[in-house]
Amino acid sequence: MSSTRQRVYGYLAEFKSASALYKAAEKVRDAGFKQWDCYSPYPIHGLDGAMGIKRSVLPWFVFCGGITGTATAFTLAYSTQVVIFPTVVQGKPANIFTIPAFFPIMFELTILFSGFTVLFGLLSLIRLPRLNHPLFASHQFHRATDDGFFIAIEARDGNFSTAGTRDLLEEIGGSNIELVAEED
Amino acid sequence: MASPIQHASEASHSRPILPVLEREKLILSGRSYHWITARICGVLENQQPLLWWLLFIPSALIAAIGVGGGLFYLVSTGVGVWGNTNRVMWGWPIVNFVFWIGIGHAGTLISAILFLTRQNWRTSINRAAEAMTIFAVMCAGIFPAFHVGRVWMAWFLAPVPNANAIWQNFKSPLLWDVFAVSTYFTVSLIFWFLGMVPDLATIRDRCQPGIRKIIYGILSLGWRGGNRQWSHYEMAYLLLAALSTPLVLSVHSVVSFDFATSVVPGWHTTIFPPYFVAGAIFGGFAMVLTIMVPARFIYGLQDLITMKHIDNMAKIILLTGTIVGYAYLMELFVAFYSGAIYEMDAFKFRIAGPYWWAYAAMMTCNVIAPQVFWSRACRENLWVVMIVAMFVNVGMWFERFVIIVTTLARSWLPGDWKTYAPSAADQILFIGTIGFFLSLFLLFLRFLPCINIAEVKWAKRESDPHYEDHVEHPDPGVIKEPAYQHELAQLSAQKPAIGNLEPQLSIPQ
Structure with a gap:
């Protein structure tokens, strides 16, 4: 002691x-x-x-995370559906006009990636755990x-x-x- | 404290006196910060009441037999044990999926939308509602995962290259659903956990050194409550709320696309997304009430979850129930107005066919039952509130049954027409998920803070750093009219309601 x-x-x-x-x-x-x-x-x-x-810089991290999510979803859907393996289901097109059908997944992955960026961005900013x-x-x-x-x-x-x-x-x-x- | 009338008479010569409705107190009886901490942490630190065990043991048994045994039987035998047929290929599993996922909507609505709209009353109920969301989505996830037929191939849903070199069909609403539900679960979990970190730190700081302190210490990530942490934390919370708001609206919209994008009479309508979202919020709030009304009573949380909270939830149920009722009627009108015979026949079959009882149950429980909430006396009577909430829980299940079963049982070709009945395996699994949900919720009450301690403290008026300044300089031109609670106090003095058994507790130091 x-x-x-x-x-x-x-x-x-x-x-x-x-x-x-x-x-x-x-x-x-x-x-x-x-x-x-x-x-x-x-x-x-x-x-x-x-x-x-100063105001937290977290929103900028999350913005970048969200954009990454959108880009990931678009690349994933477009490359697999149109480029690599065009799947024709119910006569729907497999070309540039297919893009509107990708919006829901682009939206969801934007939110998912943003959510993870909030979590890990916050933890790095407040130096936890x-x-x-x-x-x-x-x-x-x-x-x-x-x-x-x-x-x-x-x-x-x-x-x-x-x-x-x-x-x-x-x-x-x-x-x-x-x-x-x-x-x- | 000076009388408000006195202030008014002093100021009357200078300017007109405006009556202002006093803002509701969200925490009753002037509870101190320490009282709030002690009462909420007490729920998990003290020995659980006998009722907890009386609820937990049967729930856990039902979950083990229903979900554990039911799924074992299903997988070892094959999905043929379900009542699904070639025609009614969705049947109970998808009815139950939509039912549970709908219940999961109130949590994020309370956490996110009411946060963005600055509805501070959410602070007392958001934690439990978020927990309910997580558990309801877990129950929901079971059904589609096993409904694919060969559950060991459910990973085919994930966008990874598989042995057949075929990619997922990104144009299909069913795949959108996979993304929507899994995103919803993940983001809700992050929201729930981040919201809990300061409260886990509170529990950690109350623990004696030992294994409990270590576990809560790890879960709380070493939170200290410094403003340099709160500042980023608040921003993170705001961002998650802003992200979850469109998310919660998207999830049930995407679920409704499963139906609305198929060219089937009764499903192929544009009203489905808003109608499903309103229904989900409606059913979710009913489940929040079903769970929170008994919990506040058992754990003595009446000063934190006040009658005002219940009143607000009853009003939301009334509003969303009425929207749902409008959607039901609008569906009928559009079917009639379209002039399409198949569309009209689909609805005639729903109302007057062999499943008329399901349609009647849906209408009674969802549209008629909540109308009693127009009356304040009904919103303040906890027995009425509980009974209506139960009606809504049942009604929302029937809504999904009506949408799925009555539509699939009558397809285009009369040769396909068939009456659907669930099998015992269907029923056992559904009852099992109810037990699963309840046991998870009871474990949550046992181990995690069931009310957001930090936010409830924040909702106290003294928590505003300028509170003391306001007290020193009252606005003399304003008469404060007593809030709803004053009237309620008078009301409950006349006839004690079940929720007000304990408001006279002394305030601990």
């Missing part, structure tokens, strides 16, 4: 409500911090602006998924200082301020 080194993750402070968290976030943002986050049991609308976070995180070492952080509102400022941020950051968190109304450390 004594030989274990501790690596400081940062400060964790609790706020009493969503409103308090929102106002505190604006102040942390204005103090110039970059490596920090607000933790809440549900998404707080408007907090992105208060934290200075991961099995552990330094914040899980905190004795109060489990309340962030229940009824706690927290701000964590990370030690790797350039503006971080042991005394100054603590003072800032106290000043903006944080309580239960805790220095979170993980075993190195």
